[in-house]
Amino acid sequence: MRRKLFLAIVALGMAMTANAQLLRTHVAQGEIEGELIEGFALYKAIPYAEAPVGNLRWKAPVPKAPWQGVYKAEKWGDRPVQTVDPNQNGGDLGMSEDCLYLSVETPAKSKDERLPVFVNIHGGGFSTGSYSGTQESFVREGIVYCSIEYRLGALGFMAHPELSKESKEGISGNYGIYDQICALQWIHDNIAAFGGDPEKVTICGESAGGISVSILCASPLCKGLFRAAISESGSSFCPVLTDESAPAGSNATRYYKSSEKLGLDFQKRCGAKNMKQLRKVSGEELLKQTQGWEFWPVVDGKAITGDLYELYQKGEYNDVDVIMGYNSDEGSLFVYQMTMDGYKAAAQKYGTAAEKLMEAYPATNDKEAQYAVQDIFRDTAFGWGTWAWANLQSKTGKKNVYMYYFDQVSQNSILKFPLKGATHVAEMPFIYGWNWGPMTDIDTHMAQIMPQYWINFIKNGNPNADGLPFWTTYKQDEPTVMHMHNGFQLTKAPNQKQMDFWEALFGTMR
Numbered sequence: 001m002r003r004k005l006f007l008a009i010v011a012l013g014m015a016m017t018a019n020a021q022l023l024r025t026h027v028a029q030g031e032i033e034g035e036l037i038e039g040f041a042l043y044k045a046i047p048y049a050e051a052p053v054g055n056l057r058w059k060a061p062v063p064k065a066p067w068q069g070v071y072k073a074e075k076w077g078d079r080p081v082q083t084v085d086p087n088q089n090g091g092d093l094g095m096s097e098d099c100l101y102l103s104v105e106t107p108a109k110s111k112d113e114r115l116p117v118f119v120n121i122h123g124g125g126f127s128t129g130s131y132s133g134t135q136e137s138f139v140r141e142g143i144v145y146c147s148i149e150y151r152l153g154a155l156g157f158m159a160h161p162e163l164s165k166e167s168k169e170g171i172s173g174n175y176g177i178y179d180q181i182c183a184l185q186w187i188h189d190n191i192a193a194f195g196g197d198p199e200k201v202t203i204c205g206e207s208a209g210g211i212s213v214s215i216l217c218a219s220p221l222c223k224g225l226f227r228a229a230i231s232e233s234g235s236s237f238c239p240v241l242t243d244e245s246a247p248a249g250s251n252a253t254r255y256y257k258s259s260e261k262l263g264l265d266f267q268k269r270c271g272a273k274n275m276k277q278l279r280k281v282s283g284e285e286l287l288k289q290t291q292g293w294e295f296w297p298v299v300d301g302k303a304i305t306g307d308l309y310e311l312y313q314k315g316e317y318n319d320v321d322v323i324m325g326y327n328s329d330e331g332s333l334f335v336y337q338m339t340m341d342g343y344k345a346a347a348q349k350y351g352t353a354a355e356k357l358m359e360a361y362p363a364t365n366d367k368e369a370q371y372a373v374q375d376i377f378r379d380t381a382f383g384w385g386t387w388a389w390a391n392l393q394s395k396t397g398k399k400n401v402y403m404y405y406f407d408q409v410s411q412n413s414i415l416k417f418p419l420k421g422a423t424h425v426a427e428m429p430f431i432y433g434w435n436w437g438p439m440t441d442i443d444t445h446m447a448q449i450m451p452q453y454w455i456n457f458i459k460n461g462n463p464n465a466d467g468l469p470f471w472t473t474y475k476q477d478e479p480t481v482m483h484m485h486n487g488f489q490l491t492k493a494p495n496q497k498q499m500d501f502w503e504a505l506f507g508t509m510r
Helices: 001-019 153-157 161-168 173-193 210-220 256-269 284-292 308-313 340-360 366-396 428-432 441-460 496-509
Strands: 024-027 030-033 033-039 040-047 071-073 103-106 115-121 144-148 198-205 228-232 322-326 403-404 481-484 488-491
Touching: 024 103, 024 173, 030 040, 040 173, 103 173, 115 441, 144 173, 153 173, 153 284, 161 256, 161 403, 173 198, 173 210, 198 210, 198 256, 198 441, 210 228, 228 441, 256 284, 308 366, 308 428, 322 366, 322 441, 340 366, 340 496, 366 403, 428 441
Parallel strands: 030 071, 115 144, 115 198, 198 228, 228 322, 322 403, 403 481
Antiparallel strands: 024 030, 033 040, 040 103, 103 144, 481 488
């Protein structure tokens, strides 16, 4: 009798402890249950859309239908079909086309708390990556953390004339972008059930995630879905490519009509005569045939309505508070070897601008040539677009724009060989607490401050607080860029000679 009473008391105590967190709640589709992780309620795999398989392959996402009973979101959903995933949650994450999931980690103890919400959009070049993972350092500060998954590669971004005919809008491609928008709509409609405030949502992404953020900031389909945005090493402001276009930036989009031809070529490569046959090709076979191909967002007139640079010139975007920035040596992760002769040959693809290119990025030997090409990649893929975005929004918008330049060389980096600056993703361990290597005292000091900037911004749309180096809003040609190098100093925008070169060249291409 005493044992039964003891067990009942223990069970009651456990239930009371669990009830202190929102481990069960009600969303549009029905009841849902999470689990207790690190003292917080975590919902690992919430399906925000129907599985994009069968006839739903290469279709815009269909919102998830109601379910019966209690849905247990206690296991991570599969990652999208892809070759390499840098975030496989320890290597045990499955892979399938049934991948449209999001996660919610909340510190709320009731639905009425109306906490700020952070939405992570993972990177990976629109071909790799997954949403799995948590961020207790943010949740501990009273922030609801969400992470969203979306389709990648050919399954996420292939345009095709038959697919355009199937669409009532007459367009195709961008399925991964529509997934992101669908997930944001689900969060807006349901996050209050987790103690979050739908009017206090900040979206954030790095690399392809940052590119996505810039696209979503310009998309009319996202109006009212978020109040702030953070873009780390990502933007989409290069001139839109056509079949006749000269080389543009590394992150340039195409018009969907141009991309339809690439879709036809891919269909032939897969040995299919039409879309009916292509839909029967397995995801694994599609992945195999994708090797060497790059699928990317397209200008379709709906999710992406035009050249972002021109949209921002006209003020046609979602004017929200923004943090944006890039790293000093981004190209070192992508350009491994270059000779002086190779650099001269590569420069010729810029035609009459080749000489000015080599003046902007001078080199006299193989080592300098490698650095030059790395910096060209840095600026076309990350630097110039970020700079252009900051200039345009600070002139045509009313919300706060904060720009940073991360320049801290650290052993806590994805690359270990001697670097001349901070490589791609080098800022992320400082913000999110990742451990890739040892940190100096200065590194540690910076890693204490940078997360606070992000947390303050998520809460208030402003990174500043007492005790932190003041970060002013961006103004072109003024010392308003937060230079993160052995501390924090406000400087003018870096690499100005190179920015001016691309501004002029891309201007002629438009």
